[in-house]
Amino acid sequence: MTPAKSSAQPERSWTTGTAPGSVPLLGHTLALWRQPLQFLASLPAHGDLVEVRLGPSRAYLVCHPELVRHVLLNPRTFDKGGVFDKARQLLGNSLSVSRGEEHRSQRRMIQPAFHTPKISAYTAAVADDTRAAIGSWEPGRTLDISDTMHALLMRVAARTLFSTGIDEATIDEARHCLRTVSDGIYKRTMAPLGIMEKLPTPGNRRYDRANARLRQIVDEMIRDRRRSGTDHGDLLSTLLRAEHPETGKGLDDGEVLDQVVTFLVAGSETTASTLAFVFHLLGAHPEVEKRVHAEIDEVLEGRVATFEDLPSLEYTRGVITESLRLYPPSWMAMRVTAAETELGGRTIPAGTMILYSAQALHHNPELFPDPERFDPERWLPGRAEEVPRGALLPFGAGSHKCIGDVLALTETALIVATIASRWRLRPVPGTTLRPEPKATLEPGPLPMVCEPR
Numbered sequence: 001m002t003p004a005k006s007s008a009q010p011e012r013s014w015t016t017g018t019a020p021g022s023v024p025l026l027g028h029t030l031a032l033w034r035q036p037l038q039f040l041a042s043l044p045a046h047g048d049l050v051e052v053r054l055g056p057s058r059a060y061l062v063c064h065p066e067l068v069r070h071v072l073l074n075p076r077t078f079d080k081g082g083v084f085d086k087a088r089q090l091l092g093n094s095l096s097v098s099r100g101e102e103h104r105s106q107r108r109m110i111q112p113a114f115h116t117p118k119i120s121a122y123t124a125a126v127a128d129d130t131r132a133a134i135g136s137w138e139p140g141r142t143l144d145i146s147d148t149m150h151a152l153l154m155r156v157a158a159r160t161l162f163s164t165g166i167d168e169a170t171i172d173e174a175r176h177c178l179r180t181v182s183d184g185i186y187k188r189t190m191a192p193l194g195i196m197e198k199l200p201t202p203g204n205r206r207y208d209r210a211n212a213r214l215r216q217i218v219d220e221m222i223r224d225r226r227r228s229g230t231d232h233g234d235l236l237s238t239l240l241r242a243e244h245p246e247t248g249k250g251l252d253d254g255e256v257l258d259q260v261v262t263f264l265v266a267g268s269e270t271t272a273s274t275l276a277f278v279f280h281l282l283g284a285h286p287e288v289e290k291r292v293h294a295e296i297d298e299v300l301e302g303r304v305a306t307f308e309d310l311p312s313l314e315y316t317r318g319v320i321t322e323s324l325r326l327y328p329p330s331w332m333a334m335r336v337t338a339a340e341t342e343l344g345g346r347t348i349p350a351g352t353m354i355l356y357s358a359q360a361l362h363h364n365p366e367l368f369p370d371p372e373r374f375d376p377e378r379w380l381p382g383r384a385e386e387v388p389r390g391a392l393l394p395f396g397a398g399s400h401k402c403i404g405d406v407l408a409l410t411e412t413a414l415i416v417a418t419i420a421s422r423w424r425l426r427p428v429p430g431t432t433l434r435p436e437p438k439a440t441l442e443p444g445p446l447p448m449v450c451e452p453r
């Protein structure tokens, strides 16, 4: 590890290092491919800025929270390139992949759709939808909580976006399409050559069909809504009425379509995985589960959970935050330097890949003592203040920070409160959690047994 003086902001001494275990030609590609979570979590021990070789290219993982913030708060220098350029061809020039002025303009138009009063309205029916969805659960029944949460979240996401006019069968179809599309986008953005996805293989045909059908479903919802002209107070109505604050320009139907598909891709699996991890953790820690049940019972007194209840569910929110720390759905992201720059005391050439990883930050013992321990109390008043600034980053930071963070946390808390007020989920003995880092960090199959409370 070499100490170096930085000329980058913020001004201080940084340590820089190189990841061990580089092999000729491939560098660290295999380590990152085979065991990405372990590899990323091991890197902060080698410096605040750690060089990683990806084949012939040099990339850097920013490990110190202040350096991560510097990267994320300077989007002109650390721009969305690389995989985002590929994703743009697949998702259209929507919020999650657009850059520069185009991104700023889109964000200003769309941000009001995610203001808190709107979220309170969008999520008004989440608890009722959850009750309806779990209505068929029976004592002693085993269910895969990952799969169950994906199905539930799709229902909730569909209701948030399109409060009316979408039936159960279409929601289910959209869920299957979305799975194929998300997997396909991940494989296509990660593929080094960009040739395989053009071949007429069964997998590629499946992707094309799913993508076309998903877009068709959303397109029909947009057309129906435009025709009816009614404001349903849901996310779709808000998007259709969105205006640029200066130019007054709105989004055309194609732009709304790209944004809605992006919200589904960026928002459904991330939130569903978070819920599955939360129920797994509660099942594995009965003493925590007991406190969650006690809090929910005290706050709700048998009522259906509402947005207004959430501030009172402090411990339950701590459990969700701790789950996002241990298992951040968005486990790694990247930027590309738009020009030569100083970072962590190094001169970084233009066009260099800069990685940041919530997995690496959240499992760093310098930032979180005993990082592998599930400890929701880290987030309670008195201890939460001890967490270094920028150490917890499940939703990113800066101008590209997740636009759906409050919506995701609201949906998650409402669903946890609704389910936990009626059911406890017991892990099936012998089940081991094996998180799968794909486009999002997925929990993999998690069979659990339903027990009424």
Ligand code: HEM
Pocket: 095, 096, 097, 107, 262, 263, 264, 266, 267, 268, 270, 271, 274, 328, 329, 330, 333, 334, 393, 394, 395, 396, 397, 399, 400, 401, 402, 403, 404, 405, 407, 408, 409
């Ligand atoms: C637990 C659930 C979620 C997690 C962990 C999550 C995580 C993230 C992260 C880390 C980023 C920033 C990525 C980067 O720095 O490159 C991001 C961006 C984004 N997320 Fe989320 N997200 C979640 C839910 C949602 C939801 C519910 C929606 C929408 C309905 C959403 C829509 C987006 C969009 C559009 C962006 C791009 C924002 C921009 O670049 O301006 N996400 N998300």
